[in-house]
Amino acid sequence: MNKLLSNKKAIVLFLFPAFAIFLTFIIVPSSVSLYYSLHDWNGVGAMTFVGIKNYVRLFVNNTDGFTSAVWHAGLIALASVFIQLPLSFCFASILARRVRGERFYLTVFFIPVIISSTVVAQLWLKIFNGSYGLLNYLLTAVGLEKWTRAWLAKPQTALPAVIIPIIWQYVGYHMLLMYTAIKGLSSDIFEAARIDGATNFQTAIRITLPNIRPIIRVCVIFAVIGSLKSYDIIFMMTKGGPIGATEVPTTLMVETLFTAQRYGYGSAMAVIIILLCFLLSLLIKKFFKVE
Amino acid sequence: MKKTLSILLAVVLCFGLAACGPQTPTDKPVVTTAPPVSTTAPQQTTEKPDDKPPARELTVWHIYGEGDAMHDTTMAVIKAAEEEFGIKINAVSEETEAYKVKCNAAASGGTLPDIFLTWGRSVIGQFIDAGVLVNLSDYMSDDIAENVTDGSFAEFSKDGNVYGFTDANSVGALFCNTALFKKYNIDVIPTTWEELGGVCQAFLDNGVTPFCVGATDAWTLAMYYDIIAVRCVGAEKVANTFLTNDFSDPGYLEAAQLLAQAVELGCFRDDAIALNRTEAEADFYGGLIPMMMxxxxxxxxxxxxxxNPDDFTAVPFPVIHEDIAGHYSLTGGGQTAFCVSAKTADPAFTTKVAEFIAQRLADGKFAMGGGISPYKSTPNETSNALFYKTFEMSTKAESMTIWFDTGLNAEVKTVYLNKLQELFAGAITPEQFIEAINSF
Incomplete structure (x- = not known):
């Protein structure tokens, strides 16, 4: 094996497929976006070089709501990290204790992950509908009629209303990752904790959590990056509305590129999204300090 | 041995990747921009057993895919064109939004198909400016020039040259459910703004929301502002605005104020900003909401x-200022048109095919009630009486103002639609709305 690893030709050959994929699907499109972002272009006619003007426009005297879109994505990321992941951890911890129907619950929690986002969006649209929505029906049924409203029509409630399906859809995904990690831990340490008199809660926080740090780090990266890239459910539920209340960088970017046909400015948004993804990944890695 | 094995593994991986790549033309038909076989002169070939020249091929892009009401008609027209000209047509369809993106990408990459459907004014304008279209005026037959109704090519022309053969015109109308009018003893279909106010109040008094709109799809909301603005500003000035992006005419502010007042009165569902067109229109077709522009x-x-479709009628939007715009100052115009790519092998021939497709599709659309035909030769028959009313309206038009989201350029249009949603939601005042759209 050592001989193989010291053979540079073999290393190049093995790395080539991954490099080719990385080059074709990451480096080239990102470079093209970077190139476009330095131009003013409607996608059809001639391009005009404008330097960093598009980037300046994103952050200085911005009028199209890019900064608030980034803020909304940040809120989704916070909700994912502080609501979705703890929920996933709770479910994973409970299921890993060999509860009855463990496999059944695993499947049930994972179902939203395999359902198409279009279906998920339609499902939650029906729940939040102001006229016939399930949520308003339930609130009315329990005497809380004054709380009923058109959830997706009000800027104050629209963002939480789209965050809930996003969290709901991927709880099972993170749960499965954590569940697998917990199952991989030696049963001796749990045995020892029980002998020492640790409660289930203490075991989960002091034993399980520190021992699955690497997978927690992966989950946090997925959750944060996924939040920055979130598009499908938001687009299908609100299209970024009402009046930009659920706008995230991706929905704004698509509108800028393909509706406003400002390919240069939209590409600048794409570059910023890529940079934010890289930056946050690095920060999370540094925070967890896991080799 | 290990070295050989490692090289072998890498080669297998590379083959695996290659297998995941796009299929070769022999695996699957590939749509090409330029016809595989020249349309100018048949190529000699010795490969075919019957020694006949291969059929000419053209590629046509459109938006009437399977599931669309116009799909069958479109495919029948394509087949008729194949028979008429003895050619093979590769017809490719996409969903509307994806189609627009595809056309832009193809235009920038120089891969537009021989014939493709597009939209008027600013949309076709960018293709004209980029020089990717054939100037159809150079090749169009006298037949189509004489057959087309006045002004029907206007949205697809520049400097007197035609770049697209329209397949349908449209007109904006106030659709009313007369059964609901009768149910609440409202015997007036409104013709003036004052009458409209009275009708709205009567519906509101009965707990009925007067107007239908799904404002998530902002263009449906624009249908209202467009016509109110035309009635407050006048068609000529609006046409000028499309060229100058100047919204300083006080009529635009008045139109915004009237729309805002209607919202405040409760003339639209209070969650209309969160509804898409389909959801919103279900209430109209279901007899819950009486009017829709x-x-x-x-x-x-x-x-x-x-x-019961017979319950429905279509009328022009009520007059606001008789001296500015009359009852038949309408919104509408050319919907879509077929263009010819500058890269087509034989522009004269391809133009003839485009002429044929546009005219035949216009006939089919009219028969189905899908669009007003821009051609005099179209049989004046349709199975849809409601559609015929809109057609009759169009024949009486004093002016026809293209929808704002087609007339304005893409950047202004986006701001216009976004700010209109904000106005509708009460997030900005009419003054702020005008200030925002007037900033270009």
Whole structure:
């Protein structure tokens, strides 16, 4: 094996497929976006070089709501990290204790992950509908009629209303990752904790959590990056509305590129999204300090 | 041995990757921009057993895919064109939004198909400016020039040259459910703004929301502002605004104020900002909401969705200032048109095929109630009586103002639609709305 690893030709050959994929699907499109972002272009006619003007426009005297879109994505990321992941951890911890129907619950929690986002969006649209929505029906049924409203029509409630399906859809995904990690831990340490008199809660926080740090780090990266890239459910539920209340960088970017046909400015948004993804990944890695 | 094995593994991986790549032309038909076989002169070939020249091939892009009401008609027209000209046509369809993106990408990459469908004014304008279209005036036959109704090519022309053969015109109309009017003893179909106010109040007094709109799809909201603005500003000045982006005429502010007042009165569902067109229109077709301002294509949807289509009528939007714009100052114009790519092998021949497809499709759309034909030769017959009312309206038009989201350039249009949603939601005042759209 050592001989193989010291053979540079073999290393190049093995790395080539991954490099080719990385080059074709990451480096080239990102470079093209970077190139476009330095131009003013409607996608059809001639391009005009404008330097960093598009980037300046994103952050200085911005009028199209890019900064608030980034803020909304940040809120989704916070909700994912502080609501979705703890929920996933709770479910994973409970299921890993060999509860009855463990496999059944695993499947049930994972179902939203395999359902198409279009279906998920339609499902939650029906729940939040102001006229016939399930949520308003339930609130009315329990005497809380004054709380009923058109959830997706009000800027104050629209963002939480789209965050809930996003969290709901991927709880099972993170749960499965954590569940697998917990199952991989030696049963001796749990045995020892029980002998020492640790409660289930203490075991989960002091034993399980520190021992699955690497997978927690992966989950946090997925959750944060996924939040920055979130598009499908938001687009299908609100299209970024009402009046930009659920706008995230991706929905704004698509509108800028393909509706406003400002390919240069939209590409600048794409570059910023890529940079934010890289930056946050690095920060999370540094925070967890896991080799 | 290990070295050989490692090289072998890498080669297998590379083959695996290659297998995941796009299929070769022999695996699957590939749509090409330029016809595989020249349309100018048949190529000699010795490969075919019957020694006949291969059929000419053209590629046509359109938006009437399977599931669309116009799909069967479109495919029948394509087949008729193949028979008429003895050619093979590769017809490729996409969903509307994806189609627009595809056309832009193809235009920038120089891969537009021989014939493709597009939209008027600013949309076709960018293709004209980029020089990717054939100037159809150079090749069009006298037949189509004489056959087309006045002004029907206007949205697809520049400097007197035609770049697209339209396949349908449309007109904006106020669709009313007369059964609901009768149910609440409202015997007036409004013709003036004052009458409209009275009708709205009567419906509101009965707990009925007067107007239908799905404002998530902002263009449906624009249908209202467009016509109110035309009635407050005048068609000529609006046409000028499309060239100058100047919204300083006080009529635009008045139109915004009237729309805002209507919202404040409760003339639209309070969650309309969160509804898309389909969701919102379900209330209209289902007989829950009595009025909707929409394009003439709505007639086909009424026939497809309403329990009793005969309950519905279509009238011009009420007059606001008689001295500025009359009852028949309408919104509408050319919907879509077929263009010819500058890269087509034989522009003269391809133009003839485009002429044929546009005219035949216009006939089919009219028969189905999907669009007003821009051609005099179209048989004056349709199975949709509601659609025929919109057609009659169009024949009486004093002016026809293209929808704002087609007339304005893409950047202004986006701001216009976004700010209109904000106005509708009460997030900005009419003054702020005008200030925002007037900033270009």
């Amino acid at each position: 929409q394009g003439s294509w709505t007639a086909a949807r009424v026939y497809a969705n309403a329990e």
